[in-house]
Amino acid sequence: MTKRSPAHGLPDEGSGRRRQILEIAAQLFARKGYRGTSMRDIGEQAGVLGGSLYHHIKSKEALFVELHDSALDAAEERVAVAVATQQDPWARLQAACTTLLDIQLAPDSLTMPMMNDFREVPGPVREQLVARRDRFENLFRGLVDALALPPNLDRSIYRNLLLSQLNTVADWYGPGRLSPADIAAQIVAIFRHDND
Amino acid sequence: MTKRSPAHGLPDEGSGRRRQILEIAAQLFARKGYRGTSMRDIGEQAGVLGGSLYHHIKSKEALFVELHDSALDAAEERVAVAVATQQDPWARLQAACTTLLDIQLAPDSLTMPMMNDFREVPGPVREQLVARRDRFENLFRGLVDALALPPNLDRSIYRNLLLSQLNTVADWYGPGRLSPADIAAQIVAIFRHDND
DNA sequence: CCTACCGATCGGTAGG
DNA sequence: CCTACCGATCGGTAGG
Numbered sequence: 001m002t003k004r005s006p007a008h009g010l011p012d013e014g015s016g017r018r019r020q021i022l023e024i025a026a027q028l029f030a031r032k033g034y035r036g037t038s039m040r041d042i043g044e045q046a047g048v049l050g051g052s053l054y055h056h057i058k059s060k061e062a063l064f065v066e067l068h069d070s071a072l073d074a075a076e077e078r079v080a081v082a083v084a085t086q087q088d089p090w091a092r093l094q095a096a097c098t099t100l101l102d103i104q105l106a107p108d109s110l111t112m113p114m115m116n117d118f119r120e121v122p123g124p125v126r127e128q129l130v131a132r133r134d135r136f137e138n139l140f141r142g143l144v145d146a147l148a149l150p151p152n153l154d155r156s157i158y159r160n161l162l163l164s165q166l167n168t169v170a171d172w173y174g175p176g177r178l179s180p181a182d183i184a185a186q187i188v189a190i191f192r193h194d195n196d
Numbered sequence: 197m198t199k200r201s202p203a204h205g206l207p208d209e210g211s212g213r214r215r216q217i218l219e220i221a222a223q224l225f226a227r228k229g230y231r232g233t234s235m236r237d238i239g240e241q242a243g244v245l246g247g248s249l250y251h252h253i254k255s256k257e258a259l260f261v262e263l264h265d266s267a268l269d270a271a272e273e274r275v276a277v278a279v280a281t282q283q284d285p286w287a288r289l290q291a292a293c294t295t296l297l298d299i300q301l302a303p304d305s306l307t308m309p310m311m312n313d314f315r316e317v318p319g320p321v322r323e324q325l326v327a328r329r330d331r332f333e334n335l336f337r338g339l340v341d342a343l344a345l346p347p348n349l350d351r352s353i354y355r356n357l358l359l360s361q362l363n364t365v366a367d368w369y370g371p372g373r374l375s376p377a378d379i380a381a382q383i384v385a386i387f388r389h390d391n392d
Numbered sequence: 393c394c395t396a397c398c399g400a401t402c403g404g405t406a407g408g
Numbered sequence: 409c410c411t412a413c414c415g416a417t418c419g420g421t422a423g424g
Binding site for chain 1: 367
């Protein structure tokens with residue numbers, strides 16, 4: 001019996017209070033970005049003053065890094081599980097895309113949205129975040145390499161295009177006639193090219 | 197003989213000084229975002245103090261809106277010209293994509309990059325920018341509607357995916373083995389599906 | 393967890 | 409175009 005993280009990707013260890021603060025912070029970062037979220041904003045939602053948060057966290061930067069890494073850990077596991085249920089390379093890719101969009105488009109999504117534009121985050125921290133994200137994206141390298149693509153498609157470009165496509169859906173998606181799974185299906189339909 | 201804007205999309209009327217300041221501001225906004233660029237930063241590059249800029253502009257917000265609108269005006273014209281040289285629907289789309297990527301990936305690009313994440317910009321101004329961008333995107337509605345796509349592809353989703361794909365290339369593209377035109381060709385190759 | 397505060401930075405202005 | 413400044417806001421801390 002392996003330990004399973006909850007959907008939001010925050011470990012459930014530690015004091016409930018800290019955990020609650022992390023959830024609030026994640027939601028605000030996702031909605032308003034790193035610079036657009038002040039410690040006082042987070043405090044307000046938690047019912048305390050901004051300065052009081054420093055009993056639970058070291059700094060705003062460390063808080064963001066922790067949230068970002070937890071989100072990617074959880075996403076990585078969920079995607080890996082979904083991929084493992086399929087054998088066909090295109091089915092495996094579709095499973096990965098559907099899972100990723102489920103995570104990013106969940107209405108209460110605490111996790112990934114907007115953790116992609118790192119220009120707001122101070123330089124030194126940014127490199128840390130980019131390194132973690134690159135590790136995550138390696139998961140897709142294997143999936144793309146297994147595809148039988150037409151030879152005119154460059155696999156490296158193809159992978160970058162697919163990932164940026166997936167990471168950017170939250171910018172324009174509004175819950176309406178199509179579900180996250182529908183969008184994932186459309187993306188895979190577009191990116192699907194069999195080498196015949 | 198119609199008046200032609202320069203590639204950077206800033207009208208060449210008015211005092212050269214103001215024009216120079218606009219160019220500097222555009223470059224900084226593109227590199228560091230709206231909130232990441234202070235008026236003092238712009239002043240420093242221009243060789244004056246931040247406060248002195250207000251002789252040439254009304255406010256930071258008005259400055260950004262002016263730059264954004266000029267960039268879209270110029271892009272709109274260049275894309276329209278490129279599209280008009282082709283008759284085949286897929287060739288027209290490819291011409292549009294190539295032109296747009298040329299603009300966004302130009303090494304000194306003052307114009308469009310990063311003028312896409314509007315979360316940094318204050319609410320009231322944001323609506324203005326979004327409205328202008330929507331008008332620009334209508335250009336692509338016509339191009340997509342002219343395609344003979346397989347019926348399982350939703351044209352509205354398809355258009356959103358294509359546009360977000362084009363707008364996001366600057367986030368990961370590094371000048372290397374592939375040119376902007378190469379990337380455009382890869383994107384069109386992926387998005388190309390003939391209804392057979 | 394609050395009070396009370398720090399040094400820094402922001403957009404913007406008056407007055408010359 | 410500068411000097412000198414405004415009110416606001418920021419991340420963070422000391423001391424209780």
